Amino acid sequence: MAAAERSVFVTVGTTKFDALVERVDSLELLRILRSKGYSKLVIQKGNGSYVPHVVVPAGQAKATTEGIDVEYFDYSPSLAAYISSAALVISHAGSGSIFESLTAGVPLLVVPNPLLMDNHQQELGATLAAGGHLVCAAPDELLNAVRSFDGSRLVPYSKGSPAGMVAAINRQMGFPGAGAGRG
Template structure:
């Protein structure tokens, strides 16, 4: 289910990965209350390949319900495309995968990036911190997410200039030792 008319939706995505800490961070009554206090009315969680099932905001066995905070909550594992969820959301909270980040930025949506601290290298944190320094996103660790939402002022985020993606891609390619063929 995608956001319905008149609702301000928050979409949380882990893409095709497993990121239990992010899903657990959004599955708390405190997080739901913070979203409701900010005027959001719906929380949609795409949990990916993780085993953790949102259980603090939803009754056992339910994939959607209204929480006591007034927030409508739902989750799902995967979808063939996340574009519709991204385009209809008022706020995106995403793992720090470059595909999810750039799809959200190109859609012009406010974004909180959450790097996965369990990955062996810190490329997600580097990308998230770089974009946060550009003021294009807010970057927060899973245990900082509640605070990030509470203090979030989306008007302070700057639009991401599409032309800069090539520079970042080239830097990532250089870092990974990939060399692109020139025409």
């Protein structure tokens, strides 16, 4: 990758989230990205039925549009690599993608999927947004959220640790002196 490349990675993980893919399939988004100094947009669109056809010509998975290099794909086992090399991640609010991005220190904008039962994506997104670790937006607010996004104002997330739970389980089981496992 070129050093000057600033990539935006959109990811829905293993889910379907057409409302998000549809919102990022937008020339206006590309113009906003360009005005903010981004040069590339990669969309991991997942299992949904919506296929991008605005930011790339219909039937094409790759193109340069409005000065932005755009590509999309369904899924990749190496989403972590896309996340860690991105300058901005726009993600569904699944815990995997969220903590992958936060612990990689990549600026993150999450869009909870409003179709999920008793929307716990909304809960996680809102809690982390309240802590200043990410920006959380509804699908309809996405373009404005990208426009006003300022990664420098985010609060770095301190990675958690299983050590406390491990110690409590060991105590409960009668292994009080046990340490953590070997990796």
